[in-house]
Amino acid sequence: MKYQRVELHNHSTESDGEMTAAELMRWAEKEAYGVIALTDHNTCSGHEKAEKTIKEEQLHIDLLKGVEVTTFYGHILALGMEHMVDFTDLDPKAPEKFLRKLRAAGAGVIGLAHPFCIGRPVTAGCRMDLEIHDWNQIDYIEVFNTSGGTEAMAGKIMGNRRALEFWEEKVLEGYHLAAVSGKDIHQKPQKLPVMITYALLEDDAEEDMEDAAKAVLGALMRQKTVVTKGPMLHAWAEQDNLWIEVEHSSEYEKWNEKWKNCNPVLWIRGRHVEKVLPLCFTKCVEKIKLPGILHEEQETDQYGYHTMVLRLYDGTCQYENLLAAGISVRWKSGGKEE
Numbered sequence: 001m002k003y004q005r006v007e008l009h010n011h012s013t014e015s016d017g018e019m020t021a022a023e024l025m026r027w028a029e030k031e032a033y034g035v036i037a038l039t040d041h042n043t044c045s046g047h048e049k050a051e052k053t054i055k056e057e058q059l060h061i062d063l064l065k066g067v068e069v070t071t072f073y074g075h076i077l078a079l080g081m082e083h084m085v086d087f088t089d090l091d092p093k094a095p096e097k098f099l100r101k102l103r104a105a106g107a108g109v110i111g112l113a114h115p116f117c118i119g120r121p122v123t124a125g126c127r128m129d130l131e132i133h134d135w136n137q138i139d140y141i142e143v144f145n146t147s148g149g150t151e152a153m154a155g156k157i158m159g160n161r162r163a164l165e166f167w168e169e170k171v172l173e174g175y176h177l178a179a180v181s182g183k184d185i186h187q188k189p190q191k192l193p194v195m196i197t198y199a200l201l202e203d204d205a206e207e208d209m210e211d212a213a214k215a216v217l218g219a220l221m222r223q224k225t226v227v228t229k230g231p232m233l234h235a236w237a238e239q240d241n242l243w244i245e246v247e248h249s250s251e252y253e254k255w256n257e258k259w260k261n262c263n264p265v266l267w268i269r270g271r272h273v274e275k276v277l278p279l280c281f282t283k284c285v286e287k288i289k290l291p292g293i294l295h296e297e298q299e300t301d302q303y304g305y306h307t308m309v310l311r312l313y314d315g316t317c318q319y320e321n322l323l324a325a326g327i328s329v330r331w332k333s334g335g336k337e338e
Contacts, residue, residue: 003198003232003247006035006216008064009077009113009142009182014046018187021046022053027188029059035199035216037064037079044083062212068113069102074128077142080108080217095130099137108217111140113182115166116159140178140220141167143326144227146194147184161319164326168309171328172271174301178220179326181227193229193253200224200234228324230255233312237331242268242290242308249284264323267311270297276317294331305330305338
């Protein structure tokens, strides 16, 4: 398995961004993203321009086409869509019909952008006010929107902490939801220590860049993502044991140099159990067996599965010390992962 650095929420001058579609693609190349989405507000007009830039300049990135459906009731990220649809028939009290319409129009994956943004009267429409009844219609939640900079600066405005908690609640209820971060790019981002999304792909998925965007969509559908400030964290179930793998090769924020001085703490929560486990990093790739933990989680979700969510902290389990999150494990009794 390999980690692919991705950015799934971006804007160009085709809507309200300051960079052209071409400039955005060049920025993604410079910042070593493998896949970048172009999700302008209510338009797909920049897709062709972005594709042209990638091809003519032979950039080593793949474009994930999409759109941010922008309404007074919240913003919906539809990845895979290549043309905008009429959204005047959106019913905020029963949006499922419209979500199915997005699927039919080519949206392979549907997500909620900044669902707990401060909203009215400061940013009307940015907060998710849709009354979603069937959460199987949603594939992912943007749990960190970093458009305002670091959490200390923008966390309360963007509602990231509540978004992460909400994602965890829905996952523990049994819904298949990936967690992502989003730079929500409107101008060239500053270099700040904010959460980044990585998709966990099969080993051969990155070899053909034309298929990288499709592989990222697949990772979102399988909840194989992690939001992180450096460490790559992956977890799975095997018999009654929880296994985690932590990789320290990321150069983001110089994590490949910092990890040796980290005091890692793993936070695990299920429907029945909550644990805090100190870890010890000794190698660039850590594969750690946590015996018996799965057996402690007796309660199942509405579909008969056991589920746990994980976070990785440095030192203590304080929000400001969060290193990585958005990881879930789902299994049947006996430890067989879904």
